[in-house]
Structures are given as C-alpha cells and as structure tokens.
Amino acid sequence: MSVNTPATHQVLVIGAGAAGTSVAASLLRQRPGLDVAIIEPGDVHYYQPAFTLVGGGAYSLAKTARPQASTLPEGARWIRAAARELQPEQNRVILNDGRAVNYEILVVTSGLKLDWDKVDGLRQTLGRNGVCSNYDPSLAEYTWQCIRQFRGGKAFFTQPPAPIKCAGAPQKIAYLAADHFRQKQVSEQADLRFYAAGGALFSVPDFVPYLEDVARGYNIHLHMSHNLVAVDGDKKEATFRVTDSAGESREITENFDLLHVTPPQCAQDFVKNSALANADGWVDVDPHSLQHVHYSNVFSLGDSSSLPTSKTAAAVRKQSPVAVKNILARLANGQLNAEYDGYTSCPIVTGYGKVMLAEFVYGGKVTPTLPLSPFKESAFYWQVKKRALPPFYFDYMLRGRERDIAHKSRS
Structure with missing residues (x-):
C-alpha cells in the first residue's frame, strides 16, 4: 500500500x-x-x-x-x-x-468546547483574583482554595445559556460553598448569589421548587436571566447582561470577592x-x-x-x-x-453528605431507578456519588459492560 x-x-x-x-x-x-x-x-x-x-x-x-x-x-x-x-x-x-x-x-x-473567550476578560483572570471554575481540572483545586480562604463578602456562582455539560454542576458548588461557610461560621458575613442565564433553576420543572428551597435554606439569592458577559479580575468586577420578560436587555456590573464561573459551551x-x-x-x-x-x-x-x-x-x-x-x-x-x-441523571450535591438525585427522560418525565423520593436530599446518594460511581465508571462502564438497573416513570 x-x-x-x-x-x-x-x-x-x-x-x-x-x-x-x-x-x-x-x-x-x-x-x-x-x-x-x-x-x-x-x-x-x-x-x-x-x-x-x-x-x-x-x-x-x-x-x-x-x-x-x-x-x-x-x-x-x-x-x-x-x-x-x-x-x-x-x-x-x-x-x-x-x-x-x-x-x-x-x-x-x-x-464539546469550553468557550472561555466568550466572556470578555475571563481567560486572563482564571485561577487568580478569586476567579475559579470546576470545569477545568487545572482550576478545580483553586476553587477549593477560594472557598477555604473566604472570610466574608460577595460570592457569585454563574451558569451560562444551555446546553452545558452537567447542568446541575453550577448549583452544586454554590451549595457546597454555602455549607462550608456555614460550618466555618462566616455565612453571616457572606452575600451569596447564583446568576443563571436561563429563566429557571433547572430544566425539569418538578425539581425547581425543591432546589429553590435548598437555595433559600443557604440564603443564596437567585438571579435568573442574568448572563455573565465580562470579568475584570483586577477590579474584581463581573458584568451581566440582564434580560427582562419583554426581551429587553441591559448590562449591570457587580463587585465580587469570589467568582465561580461555568463557561459558555459549544460544539x-x-x-x-x-x-x-x-x-x-x-x-x-x-x-x-x-x-x-x-x-x-x-x-x-x-x-x-x-x-x-x-x-x-x-x-x-x-x-x-x-x-x-x-x-x-x-x-x-x-x-x-x-x-x-432520553434518560439522564444528575446527582445534585446540596451540601456535604447530601445529594438529590434527578433522573428523567425525554419530556422531563421523572424516572427514578430506586424506590426513593427523587426530591429528598439523601446521604445514601452522597455515598453513591463519592464512593461507588468513580470505580463503576472506570472499571465497568469504560470496559464496555452494560448490565444495568431499569429506571421507571414516577406516577
């Protein structure tokens, strides 16, 4: 040849x-x-x-x-x-x-592609100035450094327009951070905000009120239809494009002390x-x-x-x-x-030792695998996420093994 x-x-x-x-x-x-x-x-x-x-x-x-x-x-x-x-x-x-x-x-x-450059100034300040992200392995440990060193002030967590990988992840780190701040007794000095480009906290409506309860429990202020468009790390300023119900948009700039960014994503x-x-x-x-x-x-x-x-x-x-x-x-x-x-699942970490497991198929129909309420925070699912799923992934799924437990529609 x-x-x-x-x-x-x-x-x-x-x-x-x-x-x-x-x-x-x-x-x-x-x-x-x-x-x-x-x-x-x-x-x-x-x-x-x-x-x-x-x-x-x-x-x-x-x-x-x-x-x-x-x-x-x-x-x-x-x-x-x-x-x-x-x-x-x-x-x-x-x-x-x-x-x-x-x-x-x-x-x-x-x-998919993590489109860091779609947010003006973001790439230049990632990994410093309190700007962190769990969407890159080289940055995830800096997120923990920022959370651990936080002593009060404004902590922002962002979610870009869909689609993104693991749509629950932007919330998860907000809840973990809030739980850590509470344990370290700095939550009273914290202004916690979750900014999402979309109009709802989660894509499946059945889970939204339960997740809103979790956010309220941590005193996390929810800002829907707020899309992060620019970051000035040296000034510690984040700029959001806010869209109202009539489709009109404007930009606002807020100062932050900690900013966890979920980057825009595309093919x-x-x-x-x-x-x-x-x-x-x-x-x-x-x-x-x-x-x-x-x-x-x-x-x-x-x-x-x-x-x-x-x-x-x-x-x-x-x-x-x-x-x-x-x-x-x-x-x-x-x-x-x-x-x-259309089955997918999202183990939504709502704090240390707590997970709400969202499982659903096309049309947003909730389909739990186990006979447990999908809307309650569970210590069992925390153990599943942390201890069972990683070896299952590496040693079973990636090996091409396919036996599974069937998911069922919830009446």
Whole structure:
C-alpha cells in the first residue's frame, strides 16, 4: 500500500471520553476482532463528574485521572491526533497533522468546547483574583482554595445559556460553598448569589421548587436571566447582561470577592463547520437511534450530539448500548431497532453528605431507578456519588459492560 493511501477502519471513533471509550469497548466485547480505531490526542482520561467534589474539597484531583492508555479497550487502535475536518461524503476524517483516515462507520464522540473567550476578560483572570471554575481540572483545586480562604463578602456562582455539560454542576458548588461557610461560621458575613442565564433553576420543572428551597435554606439569592458577559479580575468586577420578560436587555456590573464561573459551551469547531452539524453546531442525529439524519453510517452520542437531553455521563451510560446495537446492525445491513428514551441523571450535591438525585427522560418525565423520593436530599446518594460511581465508571462502564438497573416513570 502506498504511504499516501489513507488507512480504512470498520469503525472509527472520534474522542476517547466516556462515550467513545464505552462504545469502542462494548463493540470489541461483542465482536472481538472488529477493526476499531479511536482518534484521541489526550494522554489523560478524567472522571469529570468528580470535579465538583474536588472544588468543594471533598475529593482528590489525582483520583479523577488515569492514563489514557489504561482506559482504552484492548484491541482498539489508538490514533494519537486530533480531528481537523470531517468529510462524510468521502467517508473520511482529516487529522490535524494532515493525515486522512477512512471509515465504514463513524462515531462522533468528541465532546464539546469550553468557550472561555466568550466572556470578555475571563481567560486572563482564571485561577487568580478569586476567579475559579470546576470545569477545568487545572482550576478545580483553586476553587477549593477560594472557598477555604473566604472570610466574608460577595460570592457569585454563574451558569451560562444551555446546553452545558452537567447542568446541575453550577448549583452544586454554590451549595457546597454555602455549607462550608456555614460550618466555618462566616455565612453571616457572606452575600451569596447564583446568576443563571436561563429563566429557571433547572430544566425539569418538578425539581425547581425543591432546589429553590435548598437555595433559600443557604440564603443564596437567585438571579435568573442574568448572563455573565465580562470579568475584570483586577477590579474584581463581573458584568451581566440582564434580560427582562419583554426581551429587553441591559448590562449591570457587580463587585465580587469570589467568582465561580461555568463557561459558555459549544460544539467543537471541526464539528460545527462540517456537513454533520445542525444549525446549532451539534452532530445532527435521530433522538432515538443516535444515527445521523442524513448519513446512515454516522452515529453520535454524548456531549457532541444533538440529543435533546442533559449532557452527562449518566446519559452516555444509557446511550452507549443503543449506539452499539445499532452500529452492529448497520454493519450487518440489518434494521436499527434499539432506541434511546432520553434518560439522564444528575446527582445534585446540596451540601456535604447530601445529594438529590434527578433522573428523567425525554419530556422531563421523572424516572427514578430506586424506590426513593427523587426530591429528598439523601446521604445514601452522597455515598453513591463519592464512593461507588468513580470505580463503576472506570472499571465497568469504560470496559464496555452494560448490565444495568431499569429506571421507571414516577406516577
């Protein structure tokens, strides 16, 4: 074969995060010898759901990380590069080093982009001046430093417009911080505010009144329809664009002592600039089969997909078996019968030792897995989140194992 001839793989996966790794591992468990290649430039695989606990001082950052090589499935070829261009008409991906890779089936699981630069001045002050974020592993420990050293003043927590990964995370760190301030007896000197670009505290209405009660219990002032647009770290000023009920907007600037920022998020550039993207830049797939709406040999799941559900590892957990079944059916020229119902879950940490587990499917229908009230804070679910889920993720889900407990609609 000529050195200029692109390699061709039966299944080409872009991205070795939760979605890409679990799909590749399951495919190889069910079809040993299948030609699977994974495009992934990173050397470290992080368990991202624990970043909130790191920022709250309840978990070690080192425990969230494993070498990428140790998490990839045996039998998959690791292409250590980044994707630069998608050419679905030619069944081809162009890498950042100019190489081309062809495929029979493409699985896009490239995650999303943290768009720090969309907030003016944010990148220049991250990690100093009391400006922190749990959305980057290099910054999460600084969040805990800021919380630990806080002695009173204004502590702000922000949430950008949807969609974002783990939509409950911006609230979680606010509750942990407020709980810590109460334990250290500085809450009386604290002005705690939660600024959200959206009009509601949570996407599923059933959970909103219970979460509002949690915020009130900590004396956290909720400011809906407030989108962070600029930060001046040296002056410790945050500027928000406020939208009223008539759609009119104005900007306000507030001084802060602590600012936890959840960055705006969007699709990766090579995805949004491709023929696979919908109008919002996400890989345009059928919400049930996870198959692309125009290219039948392309699938997507996880954060890079257009699936109208929360972008969480728990959602990937339910999407992966569906994707694998339908990919194998497509390889065999069979009918795609597996369907995803939109399930996701968000363990909303409401304080140290307390979690409210929000589980739901398409349409916002609440679907608990266990016969426990989803609206009550639970010490049991804290233990599940902190102790059970990380090893489950690394040692079970990423290994392509798929046995699970069924979720049920709540009457």
